[in-house]
Amino acid sequence: MTSDDVGVARSSSGESVLTRAVRIFEAFSPDDPVLTVSQISRRAALPLATTIRLVDELTRHGLLARDERRRVRIGNRMWELAQRASPVRTLRETAMQFMGDLHHVVGHSTQLGILDGDEVLFVERLVAPGAVVNITKIGGRLPLHASSAGLVLLATACSEVKARVLRGPLTAFTPHTITDPRTLRATLADVSRHGLAFCPGHIHPDATGIAVPVRAAGRVVAALGLVVPNDGNAWSLTRPLQLAGMALSRALDVHARTS
């Protein structure tokens, strides 16, 4: 075992290729969209030789791409495959015009989120130039209990998700973040009743999040939200937001009926 262990490979570490591929993709982030193979190897905790082979193959498939310096970035084909048939696509496509209108009228950051896992996944965002701080990003996530969009989605989520979130740790972003399960449960009832979530300072002290449900065929499929300054005027924006949410919901129904 120790004597003539010149042996080459003691084979794998018990992971599937797909797992490793996903880890490679996860190595990228908005802050590091371009990586060297070595960086990927370290971040994904994969042997260098293995990383090189996988990156090579993913590149051949167009899921990754390499620039002139042989650095690696995510390939356009990846985007294309994801875009092609994802439910996100149709939602985004019809939502955009309404978001544009809303953004134009209220002049604040507008965003659209869906429930994925136990988080909100933001699929579209229109930023107001010089707007309040907004940590949301397209493709970004926020916990369900802390964000206005999250509360809207959680209020109509299935009981398993509700139970998990109510049980799980309710991490605080600010002193105003809801961290008590009983408060959360009461808030959810409120949100359900009014069809509106109003979250002053829950995520950032200077920002208020407001969100309304977006329905398709009666079921809540997304949350449409605004991020506005944390002043007394926030409430006046709830009406336009609600109208926009209703308009989008109607458009989704029409779209579904004609296609």
Next chain:
Amino acid sequence: MTSDDVGVARSSSGESVLTRAVRIFEAFSPDDPVLTVSQISRRAALPLATTIRLVDELTRHGLLARDERRRVRIGNRMWELAQRASPVRTLRETAMQFMGDLHHVVGHSTQLGILDGDEVLFVERLVAPGAVVNITKIGGRLPLHASSAGLVLLATACSEVKARVLRGPLTAFTPHTITDPRTLRATLADVSRHGLAFCPGHIHPDATGIAVPVRAAGRVVAALGLVVPNDGNAWSLTRPLQLAGMALSRALDVHARTS
């Protein structure tokens, strides 16, 4: 061989797992966003057992998702990974406002395409309600020689791509599609000189495509285009389009400098 060949598996057909996974994703299309495992198995030409195993694992990673009837669709995580660090994201994000403005002013379908492989890949589109026929889709592709956006991108593409397209078959969509390599070469020179591609009826008899280059740091990174009715008014829309293209180019430069 025939007698006791009760043997189970004669193992693989010499394909990597990743190749198969990509084929599974390619089985989906905008027209069939939801498939059964059997359908995937047939379309991807994979044994059923293998398909089930791979679909299972991809689902565990969130790259695929299954509905209540156990049918399969592309998962949100796929979209998220692609979105996160793809160059498409930043381009789309800054382009959107300018596309919105342009769309608002001219009132026709507006689209943004990039060069990927030897085709245009459209990354964003704003449709005019009741507009001319427009076969482009977000995430859709068109050949370089036939579309206005394609000509803009081809005019500034590297010589290898140019050579391949000029050599390759130039398929016709209508009698107006450019199919002669010499005409194509001349047109490309024109497009380069004027910074504009004007394609009446090249793709559809009733539609005119117009496109201008979008530059970042001097290099052409995308093509901004309009699809308008095939009447005499099309030319009057070139000026606004050119302005929008220039505005977007400037915004990309500023964005690059500040980030």
Next chain:
DNA sequence: TACGGTGTGTCCATTCAATGGATGCCCCGG
């Protein structure tokens, strides 16, 4: 009730694609 068709999922002996340490190359800064 029986029956064919279709979609789904599990089992498991077989085996080849995947593995990763070793080696060497190139480039850069000291």
Next chain:
DNA sequence: CCGGGGCATCCATTGAATGGACACACCGTA
């Protein structure tokens, strides 16, 4: 000239992946 980092290839080893057979569930028809 040397050390360090990134990149890439080689190749003996092996376990993850394979896919035919089997079994179950469902549905409309005979």
